[in-house]
Amino acid sequence: MAVKLSTIRQAFHLLKNIDFEQLGHIAEKVDLPKVMAALGKMNEQQLAGVTKMLTAGSGRKKELPPVNGDFYDLSAMLTDEERALQLKVRHFMETEIQPIVNEYWFKAEFPFEIIPKLAELNICGGTFRGDYSFVMEGVIAMEMARVDCSIATFFGVQNGLAMGAIHTLGSEAQKQEWLPGMEQLKIIGAFGLTEPEVGSGAAGGLTTTAKRVGDKWVLNGQKKWIGNATFADVLVIWARDVDDNQVKGFLVRKGSPGFSVEKMHDKMALRIVQNGIITLKDCEVAESDRLANANSFKDTAKVLQMTRAGVAWLAVGCARGAYENALAYTRQRKQFGKPIASFQLIQNHLVEMLSNLTAMQTMVYRLSQLQDEGLLEDEHASIAKVFCSLRTRDIVSRAREVMGGNGILLEYNVARFVADAEAIYSYEGTKEINSLIVGRAITGFSAFV
Structure with a gap:
């Protein structure tokens, strides 16, 4: 049976991709005339199989799909402006945080040098200003945690707990005093609710007390696990009013007499976050620094x-x-x-x-x-x-x-x-x-x- 012209062309195409040096090496190991004779006897289907086998892995490197955890393309639900902001935060985290994160995590230290760079993103307080939605706020948290959960937690304490407490429960004067500086990360906040012996039972079991004395409040007790506590400028402290037994919030300023904080050591998680144990011993807080609209848990x-x-x-x-x-x-x-x-x-x-x-x-x-x-x-x-x-x-x-x-x-x-x-x-x-x-x-x- 005569060999089809198309079969000969396939054989020639197969061999032309082999250079003379390779051909020499092949000739040392196999009988090329017999190989050519065998190729000539193959039909098109057989020769196609040999071609596929011999060319497997040759040519361009296989192009793999992108590494992307957004399998349902939920980012497509964002507006163009929101998507741009998402990518801006991602770029910051990948270029500024990723290169240093393991070092600081291992040392259990905070990279204070990144705070001005983070401030330049102008994302702190965005929901309060109406700059972006809560969906976008969540996307920002996700993008931060995607690289490092500690930096995401630092930002969450600042932007969510501390600023959120002042924005939601503070007076207009308190908002004006604190929020602009906190948005620019020139003022760092903390949120003190959890205590050494009180976590889940905070609603009715806070042991930190507040006593009204004239135009001041006197706070006594301890707080534990308080993120940002070691360097915060203002701390939202929750205490039980001894007179009406209701939980109230207080803005305690850094350096206030009777206020002290000790850094927690030996954590196995979120090691960059600077958690502290706060001690309040007859710490005086002005009535003007009591959160105006925080009257119960x-x-x-x-x-x-x-x-x-x-x-x-x-x-x-x-x-x-x-x-x-x-x-x-x-x-x-x-x-x-x-x-x-x-x-x-x-x-x-x-x-x-x-x-x-x-x-x-x-x-x-x-x-x-x-x-x-x-x-x-x-x-x-x-x-x-x-x-x-x-x-x-x-x-x-x-x-x-x-x-x-x-x-x-x-x-x-x-x-x-x-x-x-x-x-x-x-x-x-x-x-x-x-x-x-x-x-x-x-x-x-x-x-x-």
Whole structure:
């Protein structure tokens, strides 16, 4: 049977890609006349199979899809201006924070030099000024946590808890005194609610007391786990009024007599965040520095509801950072002669990580939409905090797993996310407390003690 012309052309095309040096090496190992004779006897289908086999892996390097944790392209829901701001924050985090984060995390120190650079983004207080939506505020938190949860937490304390308390519960005079400087990060704030022996039971169990004496208040007690406390210029301190037993808020200025703070050491998570133990011993606060509209824990809860939504976004950022780092690693790391991302079990881990991450992202987008619409309730924020922080733990665990032993090294970033996820899981209300808030809403019964 005569060999078709097209078959000869395919054989010639196959051989013309081999240079003379390669051909010489081949001639030393095989009988080229016999090879040519065998090629001539092949039909088109057989020759096509040989061509595919011999050219596999040649030519241009296979183009891989981008490493992107936004699988449903939720960023497309943003306006052009919002998308530009998202990318601006991402650029800042990747160029200013990523190169230094592991060093500062290991040393448990704060990179104060980045504060003026962060201020230049002009994002602090954006929702209060009406510059952007709560959805955008969440996106900013996610972008920060995607690189480092500590910087995201620092910003959340400043922009959410401290400024949020003053904006929501302060008098006009208090807002004018503090908020402009805080927006520019020239004034740093902190939020003191948790105590050494009181965390979840803060609503009715605060031991820090406030006593009205003339035109002043005298505060006594301790606060623990207070982020930014070691260098804050103003601290929102929550204390129980001994006269009416109601929780009230006070703006305690840095250096006030009777106020002292000790840095907490030996944390395994959020090591860049400077948490402090605050001691108040007959600390005097002027009546003008009492938060004007904070008269009970219900008022405190308004601030916590607002910021709890932000923590859910922060959990998403932590999970996204871990997933994207792990995905990039598995595409580069080779075992048995090929990238581990090509193995079935690795792909299964990656898909489960992405599934949880995508569910988390869609949840927080809707959560912040409710907030923008004025429909946010405690239970909405709580269920998002429960689900997202819980799923984050699973995602960072899988990220560490697919990276093997390298997953516990700081240089690969995922170890930091694994540790930081534990702090996110517990702060702004534990899983149990937030679950009970949701449980009360859906059953009509309160299971709180």
